[in-house]
Amino acid sequence: MEFMQALRLRWSEADSLVCVGLDPEPARFPVALADHPDAVFEFCRAIIDATAPFVCSFKPQIAHFAALGEEDALARLIAHVHDAHPGVPVILDSKRSDIGSTARHYATEAFDRYGADAVTANPYLGRDSVQPFLDRADRGVVILCRTSNPGASDLQDLTVQSGGGPGRPLYQQVAETIAQDWNGNGNCALVVGATWPVQLREVRAIVGDMPFLVPGVGAQGGDVEAVVRNARTADGTGLVVSSSRAVLYASNGSDFAQAAADAARELRDRINRFR
Numbered sequence: 001m002e003f004m005q006a007l008r009l010r011w012s013e014a015d016s017l018v019c020v021g022l023d024p025e026p027a028r029f030p031v032a033l034a035d036h037p038d039a040v041f042e043f044c045r046a047i048i049d050a051t052a053p054f055v056c057s058f059k060p061q062i063a064h065f066a067a068l069g070e071e072d073a074l075a076r077l078i079a080h081v082h083d084a085h086p087g088v089p090v091i092l093d094s095k096r097s098d099i100g101s102t103a104r105h106y107a108t109e110a111f112d113r114y115g116a117d118a119v120t121a122n123p124y125l126g127r128d129s130v131q132p133f134l135d136r137a138d139r140g141v142v143i144l145c146r147t148s149n150p151g152a153s154d155l156q157d158l159t160v161q162s163g164g165g166p167g168r169p170l171y172q173q174v175a176e177t178i179a180q181d182w183n184g185n186g187n188c189a190l191v192v193g194a195t196w197p198v199q200l201r202e203v204r205a206i207v208g209d210m211p212f213l214v215p216g217v218g219a220q221g222g223d224v225e226a227v228v229r230n231a232r233t234a235d236g237t238g239l240v241v242s243s244s245r246a247v248l249y250a251s252n253g254s255d256f257a258q259a260a261a262d263a264a265r266e267l268r269d270r271i272n273r274f275r
């Protein structure tokens, strides 16, 4: 099933806008996994199985695996989601893009090597740098618009002018360009951080019902109520609200998977109160 269709189905069937981020940090694993030869896989698999009933998607962050030399675990985990939790899409957070000939390999990496249903991408090299992702109409392309980090304003807020119109912040231009020009296959979504509620509302007004991946609740302190009120679509969906550390490391004891499930369920319920 194509990504956008799977996401919409999952929003409704699981009644959840929650995405659990998979950011393994072995130093924070429970003691019981300390000497396990496949600890990254086992930790993440336990989290996936415990939280799956409460999520609309999973989001592994590639650097957390690559830095540990755990790319094989990443591939096995994505296959595990597809096998054990069919219908739950996986968004590979790798923020790729490059000149077209190289970007083709990044698309192959995300969609064919890892089997991800969607990938995050960086728009700043221009359309050709993400075209190989856009061309995969059955997969999602989740493009950085207004990121959650404190330095997001350094460049993303710079005023730009296009077509002789009045100036506006770059992130708004990015949103409009993607909605109007890059989304011919209907497979684009945007990253807009939970830490920026005003910008969430502004971007929603520009792009209509395009889905947003919203990192920044939990460990980064984003306000769930403000996110949902400012950025949901008219039907109360449109959001993939991602939380990693607050779910993964809710407990470092032997109850870590149950604690993660509780955290994911609580986040789902809190979001649903404001939809």
Ligand SMILES: O=c1ccn([C@@H]2O[C@H](COP(=O)(O)O)[C@@H](O)[C@H]2O)c(=O)[nH]1
Pocket (backbone or CB within 6 Å): 021, 023, 061, 093, 146, 147, 148, 149, 191, 192, 193, 215, 216, 217, 218, 219, 220, 242, 243, 244, 245, 246
């Ligand atoms: O703007 C962005 C884009 C991506 N991220 C990623 O999301 C998670 C957030 O982790 P938390 O533990 O929930 O804070 C992480 O993988 C980031 O690389 C983001 O935070 N902001």
